[in-house]
Amino acid sequence: MISLIFKHWKAVFFWGLFFAAVSIGVSALFPRQYSADSQLLIITQDRYGVDPYTQAKAAERVGENLAQIMSTADFYNKVIESNFTFNREAWKNMPTERERRKQWQKNVQASVVYGTSLMRVTSYAATQEEAALLNSAVTQTVTLRGWEYVGGDVVIKTVSAPLSSRWYARPNFAMNGVLGFAVGCLIASLWILRYRKHHVFGA
Numbered sequence: 001m002i003s004l005i006f007k008h009w010k011a012v013f014f015w016g017l018f019f020a021a022v023s024i025g026v027s028a029l030f031p032r033q034y035s036a037d038s039q040l041l042i043i044t045q046d047r048y049g050v051d052p053y054t055q056a057k058a059a060e061r062v063g064e065n066l067a068q069i070m071s072t073a074d075f076y077n078k079v080i081e082s083n084f085t086f087n088r089e090a091w092k093n094m095p096t097e098r099e100r101r102k103q104w105q106k107n108v109q110a111s112v113v114y115g116t117s118l119m120r121v122t123s124y125a126a127t128q129e130e131a132a133l134l135n136s137a138v139t140q141t142v143t144l145r146g147w148e149y150v151g152g153d154v155v156i157k158t159v160s161a162p163l164s165s166r167w168y169a170r171p172n173f174a175m176n177g178v179l180g181f182a183v184g185c186l187i188a189s190l191w192i193l194r195y196r197k198h199h200v201f202g203a
Helices: 001-007 011-029 053-070 073-081 088-092 097-107 128-145 173-197
Strands: 034-044 108-113 117-123 154-164
Touching: 001 154, 011 173, 034 053, 034 128, 053 117, 053 154, 073 088, 073 097, 073 128, 088 097, 097 108, 097 117, 117 128, 128 154
Parallel strands: none
Antiparallel strands: 034 117, 034 154, 108 117
């Protein structure tokens, strides 16, 4: 089977390139966005002689909770009502609450860096500046008001200020092109093997 695919590698390669081009072309139809990343350090207060490992695990748990909280309507409202500078009008002008929530969850994301007590915050926007401003508003809201969700025994500190991506983060043309190429090669290979079964290629 493998030898048959190698025999027709030109066809496999052609269809890989074709699907890669289609994938990149479709990607170009979607809005282009930059990303901005920052990092927060979560420190749990040690009042009872808890060992460092337990503290680190507790910080991870707090980070997981905050990552989920940041996608909620309550946290969104706190960011919108804050005094931090970013394009809040774009959010207020969305036609429905459902669309706002969906877009917020898509453009503001957080994840825990396990084993480090760090939480990574990523935001997306049409420009590098706006992505950084939105990220800054989100991280500052978390550091100032995150205790409302996890209690007062936790300190949240920004350790890496928002940094915007140099190139578009969405859509990821390179990744989509690679995936399209892989899918094209796979489909072509399966097609060749299928026709081998029917003796089209005289195996």
